[in-house]
Amino acid sequence: MLTTYARPLLRLLEALEKLPGVGPRSAERMAFYLLRASREEARQLAQAITDVKDRLRLCEACFNLSETARCPICQDAARDPSVLCVVEEPKDVLAIEKTGAYRGLYHVLLGAIAPLDGIGPELLKIDELMARLSDGAIHEVIIATDADRDGETTAAYLSKLIRPTGLTLTRIASGIPVGSHLEYADQATLVRALEGRRGL
Ligand SMILES: [Zn+2]
Numbered sequence: 001m002l003t004t005y006a007r008p009l010l011r012l013l014e015a016l017e018k019l020p021g022v023g024p025r026s027a028e029r030m031a032f033y034l035l036r037a038s039r040e041e042a043r044q045l046a047q048a049i050t051d052v053k054d055r056l057r058l059c060e061a062c063f064n065l066s067e068t069a070r071c072p073i074c075q076d077a078a079r080d081p082s083v084l085c086v087v088e089e090p091k092d093v094l095a096i097e098k099t100g101a102y103r104g105l106y107h108v109l110l111g112a113i114a115p116l117d118g119i120g121p122e123l124l125k126i127d128e129l130m131a132r133l134s135d136g137a138i139h140e141v142i143i144a145t146d147a148d149r150d151g152e153t154t155a156a157y158l159s160k161l162i163r164p165t166g167l168t169l170t171r172i173a174s175g176i177p178v179g180s181h182l183e184y185a186d187q188a189t190l191v192r193a194l195e196g197r198r199g200l
Contacts, residue, residue: 009031009035012031012034013027013028013031016030016031055067057069058108058110059071059073059074061074061132062074062105062106062107062108063090063107063108063109063110063125063128064090064093064106064108065090073093073097073105073106074105078103079103079104079105080103080104080105081104081105081137081138082104082137082138082139082140083103083104083105083138083139083140083142084104084105084106084107084132084133084138084140084141084142085102085104085105085106085107085142085144086106086107086109086129086141086142086143086144086145086158087106087107087108087109087144087145087182088108088109088110088111088112088145088146088151088154088182089108089110089111089183090108091183092108092144092146092182092183093106093108094183095182095183095185095190096144096182096190096194098187099187099190099191099194101190101191101194101195102194104140104142105138107125107128107129107132108125109124109125109126109129109145109154110124110125111123111124112124112145112146112150112151112153112154113150113153113154113157114150114153115153119150121157124154126157126158126161129158130161130162133162133165133167134165138167139167139168140167140168140169140170141158141162141167141168141169141170142170142171142172142194142197143155143158143159143169143170143171143172143200144171144172144182144193144194145158145182146181146182147181147182148181151182155171155200159171159200163200168199169199169200170197170198170199170200171197171198171200172193172194172196172197
């Protein structure tokens with residue numbers, strides 16, 4: 001059926017279908033929506049996609065997404081530089097920031113240890129984390145990796161690594177359902193999980 005479409009439409013459908021969670025039917029709905037939309041609306045969408053590729057980079061300190069060398073959170077003098085929350089992905093920073101309940105800094109690992117997928121600790125920002133911890137400014141590390149298998153593996157690995165430093169080490173877990181991703185937890189649950197963090 002797709003072969004009956006004109007070539008430019010086919011290319012759009014192919015591109016949309018590559019997006020996570022988008023099957024052929026929703027790709028078609030989006031494509032036909034865009035066909036009906038104004039040229040300006042389509043241009044804005046295309047520009048937004050190009051901008052995230054061209055203008056976003058990783059913060060040199062915490063590896064959160066940033067438009068500048070240091071992200072706004074790392075640059076914010078009102079935040080508590082003695083507490084560091086370790087998360088897997090930039091979207092986890094966003095989820096915790098939305099709660100408004102955390103005022104410390106972050107460290108984004110850019111993934112989790114996943115031996116079955118061939119992702120070892122050397123592929124994550126763990127050396128960079130240990131370098132940050134050695135400068136003496138950080139007193140507490142909160143491990144906020146996901147509550148699934150890879151997140152727990154990563155938390156266990158990090159706690160082994162960090163415990164000898166003598167820093168206060170905690171893990172958020174209570175309230176986040178086992179096996180689930182941080183980003184999907186509702187805000188009240190995340191706040192409870194942060195407040196109820198326990199020593200590792
Ligand atoms: Zn940063």
